[in-house]
Amino acid sequence: MPTVHFFDTPHEIYWGLLIALYFYYTGMSAGSFILTSLGTVFGIEKYKKVSKVGVLMAIVLLAFAPLHLLFDLAQPGRFYNLFLHVSLTSAMSWGVYLLILYPVDLMIYAWYLFRQDFVQGLNKGGFKAGLYSFLLFGKKDMSAAALANDKKKAKLFGTLGVPLALLVHGYTGFILGNVQARAIWHTPLMPIIFLMSAMVSGTGLFIIVMMLVEKFKFGRIGEDIRALIADIANLMKWFIVVDGALMIIYFIVLWYSSETGYAAGYFLLHQEGWSFLGLENGLGMLAPFLILLSKKARQSLPLVTLASILTIIGVLAMRINLVIGGQKIPLTGSKIIEYAVSGRDLSIGLGIGILALVVLTWLYSVLPMNRPGAQEKESIPVSKGVAQ
Amino acid sequence: MGKRYAMVIDLRKCVGCHACQVACKSENNVPLGVNRSWVEELETGKFPNVSRHRLPRLCNHCENPSCLNVCPVKATYQLEDGTVLVDYDRCIGCKYCIAACPYDARFINPERNTAEKCTYCHERVEAGMQPACVNTCITGARVFGDRNDPNSEVFKLLATQSVAVSKPETNNRPQTYYIGADEKALRPNLLEIVGGEK
Numbered sequence: 001m002p003t004v005h006f007f008d009t010p011h012e013i014y015w016g017l018l019i020a021l022y023f024y025y026t027g028m029s030a031g032s033f034i035l036t037s038l039g040t041v042f043g044i045e046k047y048k049k050v051s052k053v054g055v056l057m058a059i060v061l062l063a064f065a066p067l068h069l070l071f072d073l074a075q076p077g078r079f080y081n082l083f084l085h086v087s088l089t090s091a092m093s094w095g096v097y098l099l100i101l102y103p104v105d106l107m108i109y110a111w112y113l114f115r116q117d118f119v120q121g122l123n124k125g126g127f128k129a130g131l132y133s134f135l136l137f138g139k140k141d142m143s144a145a146a147l148a149n150d151k152k153k154a155k156l157f158g159t160l161g162v163p164l165a166l167l168v169h170g171y172t173g174f175i176l177g178n179v180q181a182r183a184i185w186h187t188p189l190m191p192i193i194f195l196m197s198a199m200v201s202g203t204g205l206f207i208i209v210m211m212l213v214e215k216f217k218f219g220r221i222g223e224d225i226r227a228l229i230a231d232i233a234n235l236m237k238w239f240i241v242v243d244g245a246l247m248i249i250y251f252i253v254l255w256y257s258s259e260t261g262y263a264a265g266y267f268l269l270h271q272e273g274w275s276f277l278g279l280e281n282g283l284g285m286l287a288p289f290l291i292l293l294s295k296k297a298r299q300s301l302p303l304v305t306l307a308s309i310l311t312i313i314g315v316l317a318m319r320i321n322l323v324i325g326g327q328k329i330p331l332t333g334s335k336i337i338e339y340a341v342s343g344r345d346l347s348i349g350l351g352i353g354i355l356a357l358v359v360l361t362w363l364y365s366v367l368p369m370n371r372p373g374a375q376e377k378e379s380i381p382v383s384k385g386v387a388q
Numbered sequence: 389m390g391k392r393y394a395m396v397i398d399l400r401k402c403v404g405c406h407a408c409q410v411a412c413k414s415e416n417n418v419p420l421g422v423n424r425s426w427v428e429e430l431e432t433g434k435f436p437n438v439s440r441h442r443l444p445r446l447c448n449h450c451e452n453p454s455c456l457n458v459c460p461v462k463a464t465y466q467l468e469d470g471t472v473l474v475d476y477d478r479c480i481g482c483k484y485c486i487a488a489c490p491y492d493a494r495f496i497n498p499e500r501n502t503a504e505k506c507t508y509c510h511e512r513v514e515a516g517m518q519p520a521c522v523n524t525c526i527t528g529a530r531v532f533g534d535r536n537d538p539n540s541e542v543f544k545l546l547a548t549q550s551v552a553v554s555k556p557e558t559n560n561r562p563q564t565y566y567i568g569a570d571e572k573a574l575r576p577n578l579l580e581i582v583g584g585e586k
Contacts, residue, residue: 074481181490263578
């Protein structure tokens with residue numbers, strides 16, 4: 001039946017780029033932490049080499065993630081209301097406590113990982129020694145019992161960190177999944193899809209960060225790390241398989257659900273096709289999967305780097321497609337709601353990204369990144385003039 | 389049973405004058421670009437077989453409001469009489485309620501920077517008056533009152549007329565009842581909107 005809507009009220013998309021970026025950051029934090037906890041928590045020896053790199057990355061990503069939310073609030077000055085009023089029916093309220101517990105647990109875990117190296121680093125003198133001495137809070141005991149205690153506590157807080165990481169990112173899946181008004185969001189798979197894509201992008205970013213840390217802290221990417229990267233790349237391949245399978249299941253059921261669900265599926269395939277099929281699933285999932293299928297490619301640093309970059313882009317596209325795409329389909333009226341990112345949001349997103357990068361780089365440069373198999377060189381060229 | 393406010397809109401009487409929309413803006417100082425209540429209008433068919441449909445929309449003051457459940461600070465609350473209100477001093481503007489409402493009833497007030505929506509003109513109702521949109525309706529299409537009071541006009545209409553609500557499947561249990569609503573007006577024709585139907 002031909003129908004013409006000739007009077008309608010315009011509506012806008014309220015959750016934009018910043019919300020998608022928030023989901024993206026918490027995801028990569030949880031993903032990189034879970035991956036690097038394989039050593040300390042699950043006792044897989046070779047992963048102990050990277051637990052420090054991973055935990056710093058997880059802490060920094062998680063520390064900067066909520067800034068996106070803060071800047072997205074229409075009343076940012078009232079954010080403290082989130083702590084004063086608990087609302088058990090709101091997934092957003094669950095997140096408030098997870099966003100505190102998770103980084104605090106990670107910092108305690110990191111402290112036990114780093115303590116021994118802080119003590120050893122005290123003789124370096126200068127700024128670093130001062131920093132280590134402060135961070136030690138006087139706990140300089142290097143007896144065998146104390147070191148064993150470090151290990152035990154690291155395992156305890158690392159083990160606590162795993163469910164917290166699952167929750168801190170899983171809850172964001174509930175934020176969208178609990179909204180019955182929007183077919184694209186309203187699926188019980190949403191928290192699991194979020195977690196799996198977080199494992200993919202967290203692993204992707206972690207591989208790149210680890211290579212940079214190795215290169216700049218130890219001068220070269222050693223054979224042991226190359227072998228580990230090939231292992232992690234293999235894991236990433238399987239994460240992509242699970243994530244891809246979940247996306248396919250999600251899409252098939254969406255296609256056969258209500259009229260709203262079918263229309264949403266149609267929308268993803270057509271209007272959003274270049275982004276959903278091309279960027280998110282083609283370039284971001286299928287391409288890295290095909291690269292990582294080959295054992296030779298997994299042993300090649302440039303190819304693994306390429307696959308990692310593709311997954312990072314793909315998962316960003318996925319967050320944007322879900323968060324913003326989910327709101328493009330109108331609830332009333334007769335038109336697709338268009339979204340254009342505002343200059344303000346874009347600058348804030350870039351600003352937070354750059355700041356997070358600077359802080360992470362600084363932490364890696366001043367903290368002792370000694371690991372099984374590699375000790376920091378005695379004099380590291382530091383451009384900031386903090387070396388003695 | 390206690391008082392439960394609801395609205396019945398008799399679309400057979402609605403002429404599409406938009407007076408309700410204007411009265412609402414004026415009564416509640418609603419800024420330009422956003423609306424607490426509005427009227428959708430559409431035309432179906434091909435000359436000479438055509439018809440015109442209108443659908444005045446407002447907050448449905450649902451029995452089980454999605455907006456209330458998702459609010460992380462309990463700024464949205466519901467009175468005993470069913471009216472769903474926003475505490476403007478508590479709202480942090482996270483916009484979760486806006487994303488969750490299936491009816492597009494909410495928006496951020498660009499002057500107050502909090503979530504906002506129709507309040508059934510709460511201060512007027514408290515003072516014994518009708519909401520502004522009902523008061524101004526030139527044909528008496530909008531009827532507001534206590535759904536549980538057998539002497540109220542709303543009760544009588546609900547008891548004697550065929551009524552429909554928008555999106556009953558969402559479990560929001562909306563309390564705006566339409567008489568004579570066309571199915572095409574109650575929900576967007578999504579398949580056509582996304583280009584899947586010519």
